[in-house]
Amino acid sequence: xxxxxxxxxxFTWLGDEPPDVRNADAExxxxxxxxxxxxxAALAGVTRAVTFFGSARTPREHRNYALVRKAAAALGxxxxxxxxxxxxxxxxxxxxxxxxxxxLSVGCNIELPHEQRQNQYLDISLRFRHFFARKVMFVRxxxxxxxxxxxxxxxxxxxxxxxxxxxxxxHDFPVVLLxxxxxxxxxxxxxxxxxxxxxxxxEDLERVRFAGSVDELCALTNEAHSRQRVHGLAQARRTRxxxx
Numbered sequence: 001x002x003x004x005x006x007x008x009x010x011f012t013w014l015g016d017e018p019p020d021v022r023n024a025d026a027e028x029x030x031x032x033x034x035x036x037x038x039x040x041a042a043l044a045g046v047t048r049a050v051t052f053f054g055s056a057r058t059p060r061e062h063r064n065y066a067l068v069r070k071a072a073a074a075l076g077x078x079x080x081x082x083x084x085x086x087x088x089x090x091x092x093x094x095x096x097x098x099x100x101x102x103x104l105s106v107g108c109n110i111e112l113p114h115e116q117r118q119n120q121y122l123d124i125s126l127r128f129r130h131f132f133a134r135k136v137m138f139v140r141x142x143x144x145x146x147x148x149x150x151x152x153x154x155x156x157x158x159x160x161x162x163x164x165x166x167x168x169x170x171h172d173f174p175v176v177l178l179x180x181x182x183x184x185x186x187x188x189x190x191x192x193x194x195x196x197x198x199x200x201x202x203e204d205l206e207r208v209r210f211a212g213s214v215d216e217l218c219a220l221t222n223e224a225h226s227r228q229r230v231h232g233l234a235q236a237r238r239t240r241x242x243x244x
Contacts, residue, residue, distance in 0.1 A: 035133045039108070042126055046104065046141040048225055049081035053138075053157040054090025054148030054178075056116065067178055068093040068148045069100070074214035075146075075221060076103025083142060085109065085116075085134075086126070090148040092119035099123075108137045139164065143225040144174045146217065149182040165207055166200075172227040174220045176209045183210075 052072060058064050072082045072094040082098035084091035086107020098105035099121040107122040111129045118125055128134035138145075138157070145161045147154060158177075164170045177183045187208065194200050211217035 032130060032133060035128060035130055036136065039126055039128070039133065039137045040140075042124055043106065043137060043141050046081050046083075046106065048079065048143055049083050049104075049106070049141045050075050050144045050146055050221060051083040051138045051142040052091065052094035052146045052148065053085070053150060053154050054094070055150035055154060056085070056087045056089040056091060057151070058089040058093070058149075060093075064090060064149055064179060064182075065093045068146075069097040071146060071178060071211075071214055071217055072097030073100045073103075074218055076101040078218045078222065079103075080143075080221065081106060081141075083108065083138060085138075085153075086118050086122060087116045088119055090150065092121060093148075094146075095119055095121035106141075108134050110134055135160065139170060142173075143228050144176065144221040146176050146178060148178045162204070162207060166204055172224050174209050174224045175207055176211050176217060176220060178211070180210045 050072075052068065054064070054068055068090045074097075076082055076098045081104035082094050083106040084094045086095070086109035091107070095105040095107060096119075104124070105122050106124045107118060107126065109116060109118050109125065109127045110131060111127065118127075126134075126137065128137075135157075139161070145157075147158050158175070161173065161175050165173055165175070187205075190200070190205055195202065195205055209220060211220060
């Protein structure tokens with residue numbers, strides 16, 4: 001069966017394909033590099049932002065749509081750009097919240113076998129063929145992650161963010177879950193099974209935060225952004241001192 005997307009083709013099992021087919025993988029580097037370059041160029045002017053994750057299937061009349069829209073508007077008013085996956089559902093809600101208050105609204109869409117439509121509330125719209133390049137954009141320009149209820153994709157983004165923090169790949173990033181009730185079962189399982197069996201440390205679980213109000217969400221984000229600036233300046237000074 002013919003692959004429907006570039007990523008599907010990339011991850012297709014090669015089986016007994018001849019060497020020339022396998023060697024063609026090296027040529028993909030140019031495609032991947034150009035995708036990163038386009039993303040970096042488009043977002044270079046974003047100085048501080050918050051990335052929102054959440055279900056693409058949430059309808060506009062759902063209470064979570066209103067919740068995410070309100071949260072994004074509050075952060076937009078506080079001076080943050082809003083970055084999402086650029087699609088419908090809670091992604092649209094976040095971009096719409098940014099648009100409500102005149103904040104920069106960014107969407108990083110992805111090529112899928114079944115087309116994910118772009119929402120109508122974007123100031124900067126990017127389209128990616130590779131999930132991994134898209135994920136870098138979610139992290140590179142953000143200082144916090146806000147996560148609404150979602151499915152496999154949202155859970156993937158949640159745990160990838162937590163893994164980057166746990167491994168100290170990124171620093172001082174709050175991971176804020178919206179709608180505590182929707183997440184409580186997952187948090188209970190992490191505490192009673194994963195933490196209890198020492199597969200994570202207590203501080204790993206403490207990295208997950210809940211915001212009881214938009215004011216608390218903005219405060220968490222502002223505090224993190226201040227710490228990141230201090231960390232970034234210290235890292236820059238260390239880099240300048242290193243001999244060539």
